Amino acid sequence: MTDNIITSGRLLLVRPGLVLTTANTTGGAGSGAASGLSNISLFGHGQSNAVYANDxxxxxxxxxxxxxxxxxxxGTPAKxxxxxxxxxxxxxxxxxxxxxSFLTYGGDSAPAASAAGYTEEGAAMIPWITALTGAEKAQTLAGIIYWGETDSALTAFxxxxxxxxxxxxxxxxxxxxDFGQIRTAFGKTAARMPLALFGPPYGTPAGSAMVREAWAELAAVPANNLVWAVPQTYxxxxxGDNWNAATGVESTGTPxxxxRAAADNVALYQRGSLAVARxxxxxxxxxxxLLPASLGGGIGPQIVAATLSGTTVVITIQHEGGTDLVVPVLSSPNGTDAPLPAQGVGFSVMDGGSITAPGSIIQAVSCARLDATHLNLTLARAPTNAASACRLFYPWPGEYWADQPLTEIGRGCAITDNFGTVAVAANYDLNLLLGAGWRxxxxxxSPVTVTGSGASATATFGIALTSA
Incomplete structure (x- = not known):
């Protein structure tokens, strides 16, 4: 699959059942919410995946x-x-x-991290922001933080x-x-400049968990004005890899x-647009x-419970925006096996242990829709520990740093809601405003359990199982 998907100012993205092309419209008066905002622009920040995605x-x-x-x-949106x-x-x-490193390392303490100045790598950013015109700063209404690769890997050290x-x-x-210095450079308070966090799927299991738990905990504090905008990127x-649209199978090309592939970067950012707009x-x-509640918050369906009985796990899904569950129908990779989504690709249960000392990881071997809010998983074997000592992941992140394959889901193989086909008012339907396939x-x-609220919120990667 080629990464060259920008042609003549228009973008083409092809996925199963999806063709996305940017129209020359940007919304304009009479479409979308009557916000009165103009030239809505976004600031991008991160490491190499952000370089590709943003630039x-x-x-x-x-x-x-x-x-x-x-x-x-x-007016005209900009980045x-x-x-x-x-x-x-x-x-x-x-x-x-x-x-x-963007910030100068001064030791593993929160006070040191809070006071750290920028390194040579980070030092150019603030002058670059302050050099923007007043109008450009004013029209930059949110920051998009597509980051976490290195920070997710450093637990190996x-x-x-x-x-x-x-x-x-x-x-x-x-x-x-870092976020405080960015907002100050834009001349904005935290309350006036929301930041959306999400990142590509790289790192060690403990590092990936730590980073995503941190995002969830920071987002739980209203004063931070942060949102974990795209909770599934696996x-x-x-x-550079090849991808078979009929089967969802990824194969080595020129990796x-x-x-992440260009088409996936576009799709991930597309996913986060409603949450950023809100x-x-x-x-x-x-x-x-001004944005109807029926659209949801833009975060997508979340796992809220998982019940274990032998080799069976029944998963309860909470919708927001969608109303049903979709197990993508793809061709069998070899003509005999069930398609990858129906094989439960990505779902796994950790049998005892913890994030830092994991128990054995049991992969799912099948996934079926039970009804609009429930899925039925079959595991490769029954856990040996009590349900309360087991956790469900979607997915369990593999050891990227050790050059082992990621426990990925893969493009086109995720279980989804039906948001793209739910009827919404025409002036809020991106399929009509920007072109077919946008919504x-x-x-x-990817499940993270959050207990408590505000500054007392504690996040834990995965969701604990209960007994049937």
């Missing part, structure tokens, strides 16, 4: 167009990103020699300068430090390890009701 694949600009369409924006804000190989607070799983407060402090493929409404003092089904999110 080569057109993903950030297309998100700006979708956000503008949702909000009835007038502000580049080598200063997107630096390849740079984590937010890396203390390991050879790994890039815990004890030698890398942040371990227990250093989640350090990582959170570093993020808030249904994507490696940049660019560590990076955050912008609230941050500009506009009524959230897509949303995949089930």
């Amino acid at each position: 080569q694949d057109g993903a950030l600009l297309n998100m700006a167009q979708a956000v503008s369409a949702y909000l009835g924006g007038t 502000f990103s580049g080598p200063a804000s997107d630096v390849g190989g740079a984590g937010v607070y890396a203390g390991v020699s050879g790994w890039g 815990s004890g030698s300068g890398g942040l371990g799983y227990a250093d989640k407060p350090v990582y959170k402090a570093a993020l808030l430090n 249904d994507s493929i490696t940049r 660019n390890p560590g990076h 955050a912008i409404l609230a941050s500009n003092g506009l009524a959230t009701s 897509v089904n949303m995949p089930i999110g």
Whole structure:
């Protein structure tokens, strides 16, 4: 599959049942919410996947167009990103020699991370922002943080300068430090500039868990004005690999390890556009009701319970925007096996253990829709531990740092809702505002259990099973 999908200012994305092309409209008066906002623009920040997504694949600009369409924006949307804000190989607070870092490492403590200044890699970003015109700063209504690769991998170096799983407060402090300086450079308070966080699927299991738990905990504090906008990114493929649209099978082409394919970057940003639009409404003092509640929050379906009985796990899904579950119908890879989604690809149960000392990982071997809010999984074997000592993941992230394959879902193989086909008012339907295929089904999110609220919120990767 080619990564060259930008042609003549129009973008073409082909996926199973989906052809996406940008129209020349950006929403305009009379479409979307009557927000009164104009030239709605987004700021992009991250490492090499952000370099590709924001500055080569057109993903950030297309998100700006979708956000503008949702909000009835007038004028021309824009994106502000580049080598200063997107630096390849740079984590937010890396203390390991050879790994890039935006902030100067001063030890594994939250106070040190909170006070850290920028390294040479990060130092160019703030002057670049402050050099934008006043109008450009004013029209930048949200920041898109597509990041986490290095920070998700550094638990492999815990004890030698890398942040371990227990250093989640350090990582959170570093993020808030970076985000605070960005907002100050734009001349905006946290309340006036929402930030959307999500990242590609790379890292160690403990590192991936730590980063995603940190995002969930930061998003639970209203004053931070953050949203974990795309909770499922594992249904994507490696940049340069081949992909069979009929089967969902990924095969080696000319791989660019560590990076997501261009079409997937575009799809992930597309997914986050509604959540970003809602955050912008609230941050500009506009009524959230300008976007109908029936659209949902833009996050997509989430796993809220999982019940174990022998080798069977019944999963309960909470919808927002969608009303039903879809198990994609693809051809069997070899003509005899069930298609990958029906094989339960990506679903797994950890049999005892913990994030830092995992028990054995049991893969699902089948997945079937029971009804609009329930799925039935069959595991390869029954867990040996009590249900309460087991956790469900979608998916369990493999050891990327150790060059083992990621436990991916793969493009086209995620279980989704039916958001793309639910009837909505014409002036809020991106399929009509921007072109067929813009309003897509949303995949089930990677589960993170959050207990408590606000600053007391605690997040744990996965969801504990209960007994039938």
